[in-house]
Amino acid sequence: MPNATAFPPLWEGFSVVSIDSETEALQIELRPDPRRVPRCGGCQQPCPAVHEYCTRRIRDLPILGRPVRLRVHLRRLACSGCGRRAEWVSW
Template structure:
């Protein structure tokens, strides 16, 4: 073994390294596979352990020591024992042509520099970076709209509850509460004692 060999961990969740395909000064290519032995079927949710075949998928990852890294994912096509459906396994970090952490790095760098500079720095296409920026902007806008909707939805129940309690304190409600003894004409029952008192005085 050469004296300048250093083992590098990918630090990707649910991922195991199968082999290093290319280890050159200008690039690094690693074969990886999912560490989930029995993925779930997307239709019935059952655990599947029968593999129909495998398909290679190349995914770009963050650079290591200045070298672009390409992950060759041995993606399995599973056969569900429950419903018989064939499906490709999913991976939280290897969906698409870029890893999730590389996509986040591209968007973060695009906030500090131009799209052309980001594309040249990470050796990816301009359209790739621009598509990520547009998608991220849409997610941020949707998140802000949901926050505004939640803020507007919370006050109405409080205002509706406050209206009945605030109505008795309004100026129009106070005379209504005090009007029966002061403003309404006296009933016949109250008039008879007054006549009797007047007769006794006379």
């Protein structure tokens, strides 16, 4: 797929970095939008203090009959109230 950024915004707060359609499943890589301040996964308060990044692999709903596998880069935050938590994701 020539332009991965033209993909519809199905995953709020994340941008599609790449799409690999060579395998049976669509492999879609997502990165958080750097313009958005992340929110703590515990208290959901804005928390700009990023402790580290981690990658999760998630099965999503099929698109056009093909299985979808997401590779999502998440930020782990250093929340002043909750400690270290993964960022809150609306979906």
